Amino acid sequence: MGMPLEREEKHNASPPEDETGYYETRDFTELYDEYFDRVNRYLRCRVYNSWDADDLTTAVFLKALEKFDQYSRTRPFAAWIFRIAHNTFIDYIRKNREVPTEDKFLLSDEPDDTWQPEQQALSKETLATLLERLDRLTQDQRDVLSLRYFAELKISQVADVLGKTESSVKMIAYRGLQQLQKLYKEGDRNEGK
Amino acid sequence: MRENEHNGMDKRHDTTIAQLLTHLGHVRQAVPVNYKLKAELKQRLLEQMKQMQKQQQGAVPVKRSRRGLWWFGGGMIALSIAACMVFLPNDGLRLHEQTVLAIPAEETARQVSISPRGDRIAYLTDNARLHAYPVDHPEDKDLFSLPSTSGRYESVVWSNSSQRIAVLEQTEGASRLWMMQFNDGGGQASTQLLWEETGAQVADVSWSPDGRQIAYTKVKGDKAEVWINNLATYRENKLAEGSQPDWSSDGKRIAYVQDGVIQVADLTRGVTAKAASGTQPSWQSPDRFTYLSAEGRLMQARLNEQTGTFDTLAVPLYRGVSLKSAEWARDGKHLLVAKQTKQGIVFAVVRRE
Numbered sequence: 001m002g003m004p005l006e007r008e009e010k011h012n013a014s015p016p017e018d019e020t021g022y023y024e025t026r027d028f029t030e031l032y033d034e035y036f037d038r039v040n041r042y043l044r045c046r047v048y049n050s051w052d053a054d055d056l057t058t059a060v061f062l063k064a065l066e067k068f069d070q071y072s073r074t075r076p077f078a079a080w081i082f083r084i085a086h087n088t089f090i091d092y093i094r095k096n097r098e099v100p101t102e103d104k105f106l107l108s109d110e111p112d113d114t115w116q117p118e119q120q121a122l123s124k125e126t127l128a129t130l131l132e133r134l135d136r137l138t139q140d141q142r143d144v145l146s147l148r149y150f151a152e153l154k155i156s157q158v159a160d161v162l163g164k165t166e167s168s169v170k171m172i173a174y175r176g177l178q179q180l181q182k183l184y185k186e187g188d189r190n191e192g193k
Numbered sequence: 194m195r196e197n198e199h200n201g202m203d204k205r206h207d208t209t210i211a212q213l214l215t216h217l218g219h220v221r222q223a224v225p226v227n228y229k230l231k232a233e234l235k236q237r238l239l240e241q242m243k244q245m246q247k248q249q250q251g252a253v254p255v256k257r258s259r260r261g262l263w264w265f266g267g268g269m270i271a272l273s274i275a276a277c278m279v280f281l282p283n284d285g286l287r288l289h290e291q292t293v294l295a296i297p298a299e300e301t302a303r304q305v306s307i308s309p310r311g312d313r314i315a316y317l318t319d320n321a322r323l324h325a326y327p328v329d330h331p332e333d334k335d336l337f338s339l340p341s342t343s344g345r346y347e348s349v350v351w352s353n354s355s356q357r358i359a360v361l362e363q364t365e366g367a368s369r370l371w372m373m374q375f376n377d378g379g380g381q382a383s384t385q386l387l388w389e390e391t392g393a394q395v396a397d398v399s400w401s402p403d404g405r406q407i408a409y410t411k412v413k414g415d416k417a418e419v420w421i422n423n424l425a426t427y428r429e430n431k432l433a434e435g436s437q438p439d440w441s442s443d444g445k446r447i448a449y450v451q452d453g454v455i456q457v458a459d460l461t462r463g464v465t466a467k468a469a470s471g472t473q474p475s476w477q478s479p480d481r482f483t484y485l486s487a488e489g490r491l492m493q494a495r496l497n498e499q500t501g502t503f504d505t506l507a508v509p510l511y512r513g514v515s516l517k518s519a520e521w522a523r524d525g526k527h528l529l530v531a532k533q534t535k536q537g538i539v540f541a542v543v544r545r546e
Contacts, residue, residue: 028242032235037226044224054230055428062429065238065245095388095424130220149217181213 024073031077032061038078038151039085045150046089048131056092060085079160082151086143086161133183141176144169241431248416304348305540307520308355311527314542315358317349323358323373328527328542337373340384344369350398353523359387359407361398368395370407387424399440399447402523408438408447419449432458433465441476442523448474448482455484455494457503468494468503475521475528482521483508483528489515491530510543 024031039060043053063084064071071080134142140162147158159169305316315325321341326334339346344364352359352372362369371384390411397410411420419432432438435451447458448468455468468474471484471492481495491508510530517531528543 029235029239032238036231036234040226040230041221041224045221050227052426054227055423055426057227057230058234059428061234061238062241065241092426127220127224130217145217149214150221152221177210177213181210184213 022074022076024071024075024077026077028065028068031081032064035077035081036061039081042082042085042146042151043089045127045131046146047092048128052092056085056088060088063088075160076157078151078153079157082147082153082157083161085151086147129187133180133187136183137176137179140172141179144172145176145180148173305529305531306349306351306358307522307527307529307542308351309353309523310355311522311524311542311544313351313355314529314540315349315351317346317360321346323349323360325358339371339373342369348396348398350400353400353402353404359398359400360384361395363394367391368393370395370398388422397437399438401440402442402444408432408440408449410436410438412436419447421447437473439474439476439482441479441482442525443479445479446476448476448484450474453487457496466501466503469505473518473520475519476525477521477528478525483519485516485519489517491516491519 026034036057040054040057043056043060044050047053047056060081064081067084071077134145137145143162144158147153147161148155153161155166155169155173158164158173159166162169164172305314307314311328313325313327315323317323321339323337323339324334325337339360342362342364344362344367346360347363348361350359350361351357356374358373360371360373362371368390370387370389372387373384388407392413394412395409396412399408401407405425406421406423408419408421411418417434417436419435419438420429421432422429432447433449433451433456435449435456438447438449440447445459445461447460448455449458450456450472453472454470455472455474456465457468457474458465468482469484469492471486474482474484474494476482477493480498481493483491483493486492486507491510492505493508494503494505496502497504514532519528519530521528526544530541530543532539532541
């Protein structure tokens with residue numbers, strides 16, 4: 001007995017969906033237009049040198065294009081692109097540790113005209129302070145807080161990127177925030193002396 | 194309310210989690226996006242997508258070229274220098290005889306490289322050993338043991354510093370570039386992993402003059418491409434389809450082979466010019482390089498600044514002998530050549546006046 005014709009037509013009418021009903025229909029350039037800002041900002045919040053952050057952003061999207069045929073459209077693109085961004089960042093950190101230290105290029109502070117002059121002094125200092133304090137958290141806490149608040153990912157997406165459970169991500173985020181709060185309090189106290 | 198909450202941080206009030214979250218949000222919003230990069234990168238991605246589409250529609254297999262050298266058999270291998278004095282019109286390549294040099298062949302070597310100053314030779318053998326010795330004093334040979342890995346060390350490239358040697362390791366599914374610190378005396382090599390490429394084979398590593406970047410051949414399946422990798426920022430860019438890249442000593446040009454033709458990419462102007470038919474380009478100076486013709490003959494290509502084209506001429510070296518390779522030291526004065534003989538492959542260091 002064959003399948004009812006009605007059901008067959010319905011099957012062919014729309015793209016396959018998973019149980020959540022999610023299906024990404026946009027092409028690569030549309031997704032690029034939407035996600036570039038978030039990825040660039042995320043990497044600029046994680047890397048001291050904004051030139052390096054921009055290079056990493058380029059690397060992320062070149063890799064994404066190369067692997068786009070492997071992207072499963074039934075899963076959120078945000079988690080997929082930020083997994084690439086996170087891994088690219090981790091590789092960068094690892095390689096920075098391995099490149100000979102006499103390479104002063106890594107420590108350059110070249111002028112960056114993307115920062116508005118009036119904002120530059122205050123905002124860069126604020127970001128630098130935050131990065132210094134984040135550096136005192138554990139790697140997991142840094143990764144979770146950065147993906148959650150700089151990349152603006154949901155808990156489920158953070159879990160997807162890091163390969164952890166949602167409950168684990170929630171716990172790490174909670175502890176990370178507690179610790180960060182403590183560091184700010186200590187910092188405020190020391191500055192007040 | 195939000196402003197007051199933000200000011201809460203500046204006024205050193207006790208920080209609640211809510212204030213902290215607001216602060217994180219404010220910091221994120223304050224970080225600017227590089228919109229200029231966004232536009233430029235989009236153009237680049239669109240071009241890349243076009244290339245990918247063309248390839249999918251009917252890719253032309255790219256010849257896979259590898260610069261590999263082998264020693265055959267054991268015994269003494271003589272390093273001999275061509276005893277020829279050749280003076281070419283237009284002040285071309287003048288070669289001089291150098292002292293005959295002989296080294297024992299203990300293992301089958303895979304790859305040989307000449308140091309930037311042309312004063313040392315390094316060669317890699319099968320059992321993860323690296324031999325290094327001064328050209329003028331081969332008896333002062335240093336033997337290094339490379340770290341044992343699951344892969345196979347396949348080629349060696351002297352970095353621009355005479356104190357470091359890069360070794361390329363191939364494993365199943367990955368290529369790794371290791372940097373070895375060169376210490377007099379040999380022993381266990383001090384190495385560090387510079388970079389790893391998964392899913393492809395890497396060959397023909399060439400250093401930029403500042404030592405911060407490498408150009409190399411990346412092979413996936415039948416496709417060979419020339420890539421540039423910035424080892425400090427991890428930025429990786431595809432230069433072109435092709436293989437055997439060589440970086441000029443002033444950092445402005447990269448010569449590479451594409452379908453049996455040597456192309457020269459001008460990195461400052463962003464243009465590429467066809468130079469000659471041949472393989473294994475090796476820069477002798479910022480405006481000229483040597484290469485091998487299809488018959489293995491040593492040729493020279495010189496940039497004509499006015500026209501932007503390359504004038505080519507044959508180098509009368511080892512007439513009637515087909516060379517396997519010819520590599521200039523960074524100083525542009527010493528040339529390491531390999532030729533096939535009945536005993537195997539003989540290496541010679543030729544000094545340019």
